[in-house]
Amino acid sequence: MSTTSMVVEQSEAAQPELVARAEIDRSCRVPVLLFAGSAVFWLVAGSLMALVAAIKMHTPGFLTEWEFLTFGRVRPVHLNMTIFGWASMAGIATLLWLQARLARACLPFGNLLIAGGVVWNVALTAGLVEISIGHGTSVEWIEIPLFWALVFAAVFAVVMAASLTMFGRRKVAHVYVSQWYLFGAVLWFPFLYLTANLLIHGGFTAGTTAAATNWWFAHNVLGLWLTPIGLATIYYLIPKVIGAPIHSYHLSLLGFWSLALFYNWAGTHHLIGGPLPAWLVTVGIVGSVMMFVPVVTVGINHHMTMVGHFRRLKDSPTLRFVVFGGMSYTVVSVQGSLTSLRSINEVNHFTHYTIAHAHLGVYAFFSMVMFGALYYMLPRLTGREWGSARLIKLHFWAAALGIALYWGPLTIGGWVQGLQMNNPDLPFLQVVAGTIPYLWGRTAAGVLMTVGHCVFGLLLLQMLRGGGHAQNPARSQAATGGEVKA
Amino acid sequence: MSPVYWLVWGVVVAFALSAVSGLVWAIQHGQMERFAAGARSIFDAEEPVGTVTDGFPRREGRSGP
Amino acid sequence: MNRAVWLYLGVLITVIASFVGLVQIPDRQLRGLQPVKDDLGVERPLRPDGGVLAGRAEYIGLGCLYCHSQQVRPEGFGADLARGWGVRRTVARDYIWDVPPVMGTMRTGPDLANIGARQPSNAWHLLHLYRPRLTSPGSTMPEHPFLFAWQRVELQRPTDALSFPEGEPRPGWVVVPTQRARDLVAYLGSLDHSYAVPEVR
Numbered sequence: 203m204s205t206t207s208m209v210v211e212q213s214e215a216a217q218p219e220l221v222a223r224a225e226i227d228r229s230c231r232v233p234v235l236l237f238a239g240s241a242v243f244w245l246v247a248g249s250l251m252a253l254v255a256a257i258k259m260h261t262p263g264f265l266t267e268w269e270f271l272t273f274g275r276v277r278p279v280h281l282n283m284t285i286f287g288w289a290s291m292a293g294i295a296t297l298l299w300l301q302a303r304l305a306r307a308c309l310p311f312g313n314l315l316i317a318g319g320v321v322w323n324v325a326l327t328a329g330l331v332e333i334s335i336g337h338g339t340s341v342e343w344i345e346i347p348l349f350w351a352l353v354f355a356a357v358f359a360v361v362m363a364a365s366l367t368m369f370g371r372r373k374v375a376h377v378y379v380s381q382w383y384l385f386g387a388v389l390w391f392p393f394l395y396l397t398a399n400l401l402i403h404g405g406f407t408a409g410t411t412a413a414a415t416n417w418w419f420a421h422n423v424l425g426l427w428l429t430p431i432g433l434a435t436i437y438y439l440i441p442k443v444i445g446a447p448i449h450s451y452h453l454s455l456l457g458f459w460s461l462a463l464f465y466n467w468a469g470t471h472h473l474i475g476g477p478l479p480a481w482l483v484t485v486g487i488v489g490s491v492m493m494f495v496p497v498v499t500v501g502i503n504h505h506m507t508m509v510g511h512f513r514r515l516k517d518s519p520t521l522r523f524v525v526f527g528g529m530s531y532t533v534v535s536v537q538g539s540l541t542s543l544r545s546i547n548e549v550n551h552f553t554h555y556t557i558a559h560a561h562l563g564v565y566a567f568f569s570m571v572m573f574g575a576l577y578y579m580l581p582r583l584t585g586r587e588w589g590s591a592r593l594i595k596l597h598f599w600a601a602a603l604g605i606a607l608y609w610g611p612l613t614i615g616g617w618v619q620g621l622q623m624n625n626p627d628l629p630f631l632q633v634v635a636g637t638i639p640y641l642w643g644r645t646a647a648g649v650l651m652t653v654g655h656c657v658f659g660l661l662l663l664q665m666l667r668g669g670g671h672a673q674n675p676a677r678s679q680a681a682t683g684g685e686v687k688a
Numbered sequence: 689m690s691p692v693y694w695l696v697w698g699v700v701v702a703f704a705l706s707a708v709s710g711l712v713w714a715i716q717h718g719q720m721e722r723f724a725a726g727a728r729s730i731f732d733a734e735e736p737v738g739t740v741t742d743g744f745p746r747r748e749g750r751s752g753p
Numbered sequence: 754m755n756r757a758v759w760l761y762l763g764v765l766i767t768v769i770a771s772f773v774g775l776v777q778i779p780d781r782q783l784r785g786l787q788p789v790k791d792d793l794g795v796e797r798p799l800r801p802d803g804g805v806l807a808g809r810a811e812y813i814g815l816g817c818l819y820c821h822s823q824q825v826r827p828e829g830f831g832a833d834l835a836r837g838w839g840v841r842r843t844v845a846r847d848y849i850w851d852v853p854p855v856m857g858t859m860r861t862g863p864d865l866a867n868i869g870a871r872q873p874s875n876a877w878h879l880l881h882l883y884r885p886r887l888t889s890p891g892s893t894m895p896e897h898p899f900l901f902a903w904q905r906v907e908l909q910r911p912t913d914a915l916s917f918p919e920g921e922p923r924p925g926w927v928v929v930p931t932q933r934a935r936d937l938v939a940y941l942g943s944l945d946h947s948y949a950v951p952e953v954r
Binding site for chain 2: 442
């Protein structure tokens with residue numbers, strides 16, 4: 203009753219905002235669609251490369267004639283396609299739209315951002331070709347040679363400028379928690395990226411120092427780039443979709459600051475037992491364990507916000523993906539903190555366990571949140587509806603079951619591999635043989651996820667080519683300010 | 689000290705200064721107060737609290753009025 | 754409100770501190786490391802040059818480190834020493850010439866920090882690169898046919914032609930390594946961290 207009367211009272215004031223929102227979404231249209239569309243292209247391409255690499259792990263005779271398809275090149279090509287193609291481009295698309303929404307300002311520098319999107323694709327393609335022909339650097343997560351890294355940095359600068367400009371023009375006094383997270387991503391990450399590239403590829407570090415720099419950076423790709431974008435999206439979309447504010451807003455701010463405090467220390471846990479000063483690795487362990495604080499605050503907050511609204515998962519594609527991502531964030535972070543303990547790391551380090559953990563973070567958390575964001579964002583940008591509810595459900599279940607099937611067996615297989623490797627009486631080749639069944643499981647999971655991605659690609663193509671003949675009751679009623687009956 | 693280190697430190701300092709000015713701004717504009725209102729800042733008259741804004745698409749003709 | 758100021762300043766200082774702590778201080782601490790002389794008066798670790806350096810570039814270009822680490826864990830942490838992957842743990846000094854680093858984080862295959870000492874035969878390495886399962890049954894390492902060339906046997910067999918345990922695969926022809934394969938094997942042969950260092954007694 204009171205809600206309805208409030209709507210009526212504010213209906214006149216709503217008029218200018220209504221215009222502004224349509225205008226905001228229109229200003230985002232081309233640049234955000236370019237980044238989002240490219241992201242989905244790289245997602246499908248990256249999945250195919252992942253399949254090639256996964257098959258090679260249990261069937262080493264697969265595609266060995268061509269040098270550019272050897273495992274040591276397909277694997278970094280897959281990583282760079284998915285991290286700098288899919289994840290980063292989807293992240294930038296979401297970041298730009300979300301910030302325009304939060305600031306209630308139009309997206310500035312449209313043409314510059316379109317150019318940035320094109321340049322990003324060119325630099326990535328060039329970088330992937332360089333890796334394929336043997337010019338990759340073999341420094342994990344920084345495989346693309348320095349020149350192209352500098353091109354990426356230039357595009358980051360444009361995104362940063364757009365972000366700051368929108369913030370300057372914002373029409374909302376309060377800075378919402380998502381905005382803080384986005385600032386974390388857009389202001390910190392380019393700095394980390396540039397510094398790591400210059401230090402390592404500029405020849406200013408060598409040996410173990412370079413390895414420390416490498417993992418300080420590589421872990422921060424997740425910690426200070428993908429994680430803040432993912433969490434910013436969750437903090438915006440869950441309340442928006444269910445129509446209820448965050449359960450405990452000050453807890454969310456506490457979560458942000460503690461993430462900022464602890465995450466960037468965690469990287470050196472990748473080097474436990476390695477030839478580095480002990481204190482350096484200990485710092486990494488302490489940083490990783492301290493991550494329990496922000497993780498618990500985020501986990502509790504998301505859960506408490508959802509309480510009473512769980513039935514919405516049935517009707518909202520965005521909510522399904524985003525809530526799945528949010529829950530995975532808690533799992534992956536707790537796993538990460540535990541993994542940094544020496545006694546656990548002694549077993550899981552150097553094994554497939556780590557690969558499973560990385561996919562839990564980048565896929566089950568970040569990618570799922572991005573799927574949810576794209577399902578929400580793109581109809582609003584194109585003015586068209588998704589073509590098929592059934593295909594969206596297929597995408598969700600293929601992705602969700604796929605990552606579960608990926609993570610479970612590979613985690614167990616990696617743990618067994620680690621235990622066996624630490625038993626010197628067992629010949630090494632026997633350890634290798636023991637991993638093969640789990641690796642087949644990984645390939646099966648990969649097929650499932652790839653099917654999901656192709657379905658998503660089809661849905662997007664269908665929408666861009668004119669849209670499916672469907673309409674969305676939730677959205678059309680929301681536009682008129684009414685409520686949807688449960 | 690090589691030139692790159694100067695560049696790196698330059699970036700660090702620029703980063704620090706931008707963040708400090710951000711902080712000063714945030715405090716002066718009362719960003720750390722009135723959390724309840726802050727949490728509702730993403731809602732407006734057009735999409736107020738209580739409005740569900742996402743759902744699966746339906747085939748044309750099968751959805752309600 | 755004042756607490757927020759301190760919180761924000763804390764964040765800022767921490768990001769910068771993590772850079773100083775994780776990147777700058779170790780660099781200062783490790784930069785001064787010098788090679789040591791072994792029993793024969795040779796400086797260790799050897800500074801890679803010539804074919805070894807070219808081979809290192811192949812190792813990087815082919816992405817070997819995605820499956821092989823080059824670091825020996827200390828006593829009581831894993832079973833590296835018991836597996837014979839080294840006679841001592843590796844230390845920061847062992848890596849002073851490594852630009853960029855190839856320490857690796859994965860052991861789909863065995864550690865290679867001392868492969869030159871563990872398997873000194875070049876012929877073994879070449880055959881293993883060409884077809885890993887001939888020397889190591891059950892291995893999942895990929896073949897590297899593109900590092901080798903088929904050659905017709907004219908008058909006499911080239912000295913570096915691969916000899917296959919189960920007989921020649923193609924009569925009248927032999928498989929010879931390219932320069933790239935020879936460089937890569939030279940690099941693998943150079944991987945030997947068994948010399949004594951003051952850090953490990």
